[in-house]
Amino acid sequence: MATSEKATFAAGCFWGVEADFRKVDGVLDAQVGYIGGSVERPTYQQVCTDSTGHAEAVEVVFDPKRVSYERLLAIFFAMHDPTQKNRQGPDVGSQYRSAVFYHDEAQRSAAAAKISELSKSRAIATTLEPAAPFWRAEEYHQQYHAKHGGSCNI
Ligand code: MHO
Numbered sequence: 001m002a003t004s005e006k007a008t009f010a011a012g013c014f015w016g017v018e019a020d021f022r023k024v025d026g027v028l029d030a031q032v033g034y035i036g037g038s039v040e041r042p043t044y045q046q047v048c049t050d051s052t053g054h055a056e057a058v059e060v061v062f063d064p065k066r067v068s069y070e071r072l073l074a075i076f077f078a079m080h081d082p083t084q085k086n087r088q089g090p091d092v093g094s095q096y097r098s099a100v101f102y103h104d105e106a107q108r109s110a111a112a113a114k115i116s117e118l119s120k121s122r123a124i125a126t127t128l129e130p131a132a133p134f135w136r137a138e139e140y141h142q143q144y145h146a147k148h149g150g151s152c153n154i
Helices: 014-022 044-048 069-079 105-119 144-148
Strands: 005-011 027-035 055-062 098-102 127-130
Touching: 005 014, 005 069, 014 027, 014 055, 014 069, 014 144, 055 069, 055 098, 069 105, 098 105, 105 127
Parallel strands: 098 127
Antiparallel strands: 005 055, 005 098, 027 055
8 A cells, every 4th residue: 555645635625624634644645726627837826716627625635544535535424514515605606616636446435435325414515527737826825824823705
């Protein structure tokens, strides 16, 4: 088993998503960025307009011996409301969509299984998308909560 793997999730404003994943045991690193759109090197300004197709996302590097991908999926679904389509609380637009960007077939099938399990009790809006180029966001967005304190949805 490799010593580290990547997982990429979108769950609304990426500030809080990064902070939550950084607290997880076995998560080695995390960065915020944009994924799943059509423009190269998008800026926050561009992504904000909801015209590039990108989602605000977090790329997590984890040690699979310490935390499983399934556990990261469970944490992801618990940290946001996956029933909201193209929004998360006050933040509205496809850039705030709930999405799992899978890096391989094992991740795709684990995420698909989790989505179908959750779908038994409520309508899940989470999209399952292949990992595409991940564009690291501007430095001031990295570890935003750690730098500024506070939480999201403001
Ligand atoms: N409602 C938040 C969203 C920021 S997030 C990086 C704000 O504008 O403060 O999309």
